[in-house]
Structures are given as structure tokens and as C-alpha cells.
Amino acid sequence: MKKKLEVQAIENGSVIDHIAAGKGVKILKFFQLTDTNQKITIGLNLPTGGSTTKDLIKIENTQITGVQANQLALFAPDATINLIDDYDVVKKFKVELPEAISGVLACPNSNCISHNEPVDSLFYIKQKQQIKLKCHYCEKSFATSFFKELD
Numbered sequence: 021m022k023k024k025l026e027v028q029a030i031e032n033g034s035v036i037d038h039i040a041a042g043k044g045v046k047i048l049k050f051f052q053l054t055d056t057n058q059k060i061t062i063g064l065n066l067p068t069g070g071s072t073t074k075d076l077i078k079i080e081n082t083q084i085t086g087v088q089a090n091q092l093a094l095f096a097p098d099a100t101i102n103l104i105d106d107y108d109v110v111k112k113f114k115v116e117l118p119e120a121i122s123g124v125l126a127c128p129n130s131n132c133i134s135h136n137e138p139v140d141s142l143f144y145i146k147q148k149q150q151i152k153l154k155c156h157y158c159e160k161s162f163a164t165s166f167f168k169e170l171d
């Protein structure tokens with residue numbers, strides 16, 4: 021099998037692969053991945069071998085944590101994380117949706133008390149055909165497209 025390197029290999033760090041095309045830049049912003057002086061390489065609209073395209077992010081000298089990987093699943097349910105050490109993939113895993121997410125998303129319901137109280141937002145995540153997030157405070161459920169942070 022011929023292997024094509026889409027983006028230059030890194031010595032140490034993390035590669036987030038199989039991000040749906042168009043989500044790569046949002047992921048960088050959401051996780052404030054650019055708040056670092058480490059080298060970041062982002063590939064947009066890369067061919068997947070099939071009929072679709074994907075985005076890919078490489079961050080040097082940074083290990084994506086399990087919590088970050090789970091939050092990533094909200095943007096990119098099919099993403100895989102590769103942890104690289106000395107040019108080798110030492111760990112490869114798929115992101116998994118967390119059961120809940122706290123503090124990082126604002127409730128789309130403008131009447132929700134979470135906007136007026138000094139509390140961290142909290143959503144429970146349910147998935148049937150589509151991911152839904154249920155607010156702990158107003159108990160309303162929202163698709164990911166309701167969140168400006170995710171869409």
C-alpha cells in the first residue's frame with residue numbers, strides 16, 4: 021500500500037485525525053489550542069480516499085487529554101487521536117462522547133437560570149440518531165447546531 025503523507029510528520033505531540041471537513045478551525049478555537057507557542061499544523065479539506073474530505077490538526081509537544089478527547093467528540097464524533105513520541109504512534113484512540121459537559125457551553129435558552137446565577141453550565145449528553153444536550157438547569161434538550169460554540 022502506498023502511503024501518502026498529507027502533512028509533515030511530527031516528532032512528539034498529538035494528531036487529531038478524521039475531523040469532518042469544516043470543523044478543524046472551530047476545534048482550534050474552542051480548545052484554545054492556539055494559546056501555545058508549540059507548532060501547530062492544520063490540514064483542511066484533505067482527501068480521505070473516499071468521496072469525502074477531512075480536516076486534521078497536529079500539535080507538537082502537547083498530549084490531548086482524555087477530557088479534551090471526549091469534548092472533541094461533540095464536534096467530530098469520528099475523530100481519532102494519535103499520540104506521537106519519537107515519530108512513532110504510541111497511542112491511538114477514537115474520541116468518545118462524554119456523559120456530561122460542564123462549564124464550556126452556554127445554554128441556548130436565554131431564559132435559563134444558568135445565565136443569571138454564578139454557576140457552571142452543565143449538559144447531559146444523549147445520543148440516539150443525533151447528539152442532544154440536555155441542560156441541567158432548564159431541562160431543555162438541544163441539538164449541537166443550537167450552540168454557537170459547536171456549530
Ligand SMILES: [Zn+2]
Pocket residue numbers: 127128129132133134155156157158159160
Ligand atoms: Zn438551560
